[in-house]
Amino acid sequence: MDSEEYVIRADEVRRVYQGGFEAVRGVSFAVRRGELFALLGTNGAGKTSTVELLEGLAEPAGGRVRVLGHDPFGERSRVRPRTGVMLQEGGFPSGLTTAETVRMWAGCTSGPRPVDEALEMVGLADRAGVRIKQLSGGERRRLDLALALLGRPEVLFLDEPTTGLDAEGRRDTWELVRRLRAEGTTVLLTTHYLEEAEELADRLAVLHEGRIAASGTVAEVVAEQPSQMSFQLPEGYHPGDLPPLAPLGVTRHEVEGRLLRLHTRELQRTATAVLGWAEQAGVELRGLNVRAASLEEAFLRIAREAGEGSGGGPDERNTGKRGGKIPGGLRGLGGLRGRKARAPRASVQQQSGPPQVRAPRADGAKEHSA
Template identity: 75%
Template sequence: MDTDEHVIEVTGLHRVYEGGFEAVRGISFHVDRAEIFALLGTNGAGKTSTVELLEGLASPTSGHVRVLGHDPYADRALVRPRTGVMLQEGGFPSELTVAETARMWAGCVSGARPPHEALEQVGLGRRANVRVKQLSGGERRRLDLALALLGEPEVLFLDEPTTGLDAEGRRDTWELVRALRDRGTTVLLTTHYLEEAEGLADRIAILHEGRVAATGTPAEVTAAQPSRITFDLPMGYFLGDLPPLAGLGVCDHEVDGRAVRLRTRELQRTATELLLWARRAGVELAGLDVRSASLEEAFLGIARDATAPHTKEYAA
């Protein structure tokens, strides 16, 4: 199989539930081999409905899904042995030990590797004889991940993989996912932690009301949002004393007392002109803060824009 091919392909995908609710409304995207792809969206955006179709748990109402070149629903016997799935909640018997749970799950996986290897990989080797009910929430998430890795999958679906983990556990999981990617595993994840998507994913797609509202690398998606500059007006000065904002490249602004927030798509030019004005005026801009947009701002901007007519797609 060519390493440059799309491992996951979604084209014109629709999913309509009984009663007529359309959860997924004609979305298209692809995921390349050895890529970490994050599917983001607010509650009800269609993430879970989309991932279930990718995992072969249901058939699309219309459109096409291909995983490793096959229909994951019609060709489930061909696709399932080559994929791993980490659900939001495993629901394993609480009285079994970690090792017993791993052995039980390995019996359901084609070509499973020794369970203790997967447990060691996620840092649960020393907890092998502990009952599942005695694990912390973060340890249960590690167990869920270990079981998803038993078959050494070519494609790994991760649903909220770091929920319940502390900061150290989250960083460890990120490093593990990156290592899997570097060894050739394709990873599709959903997460509510936007900093996780920003730091971990090679590309992202943001779903909104069942449609793909934006797709690209995290940097490309955030670059489409205005940067911001905040500062306090010097005593005796008013907003009108600044150079004309439009001439500074400012596209929006807010004033709260003496606090000013400018939004600009030309951050360097705006910041430079503002500082040159302050130097000429001989004043200090107290509380000056200059920063590019974050993925969170991009996400919230898309979530607020319920009437966006079409997808914003960014390419390097």
């Protein structure tokens, strides 16, 4: 791969903790210049362990990592000034004002943006004189982002960037990320909000038990998940009265009373055939609902097929990393704000924001193969 095109590369990377626990088991992916790559996974999947290797906080037990053509662990001084990292939770001196905090970090950063510009970018210009202890949780998240952007990074690591933000704040952050990407910034995003990955990512990878279970564009990953078509069967009709389902791309169907739910990989073909049958038979399909597959459904399927719930890795808190619902992957901020890889981790506040991924409910519906 051309090092000028791919600015983040992980080749068969492994990470092993004391006691022999292998948190990352041969992970490989590459991120192109100017691309937004999302790393998804449940608790203990290995996101944090993987991205800490990319940031240079630990040395791989095997494989190779390159960021901007350099080893981020062995050549940290050449990588850190060109990268920015947004913490899942920052530890700011509560007595300083917002502007004083940014100014302090600017003094440790190569070629920083002006303080006013950094605050304006994240919507905190009018809060410059407010002390940190008086900021809301969402405002502190914006300050985290301002510090990550301070050094004009070529590569930006975003760890749960919209946790704690309201709907307007999330949309504003998304727009800022889009602008940065349009300007050529490469972004690696860890998030447990699948809507966020669906909205922003050019490509993504789903980690499970230290391995990549699926990867590709959002469309490619979602395409593996069947779409659904459901309707009420007319009185006196049964599923067997429909045209043969398997040739229409239907992989399975469920019957719950008179409700028929079809799972299909060829939604247009299935819908056309069923509607044609209904018109020819002169029947009305009440409660007709057609729904394309979503990233959430694809994520849940991938987790199930990869053996979700079969034990997996320990909660990431047990390996010295962050706690939280579904933790992200990075520590430290950008530029020269280095920390030792084994520095104590701050505890994480309860995450808020949009609902997290929920396991599918058991509705008691009978399931049949097509």
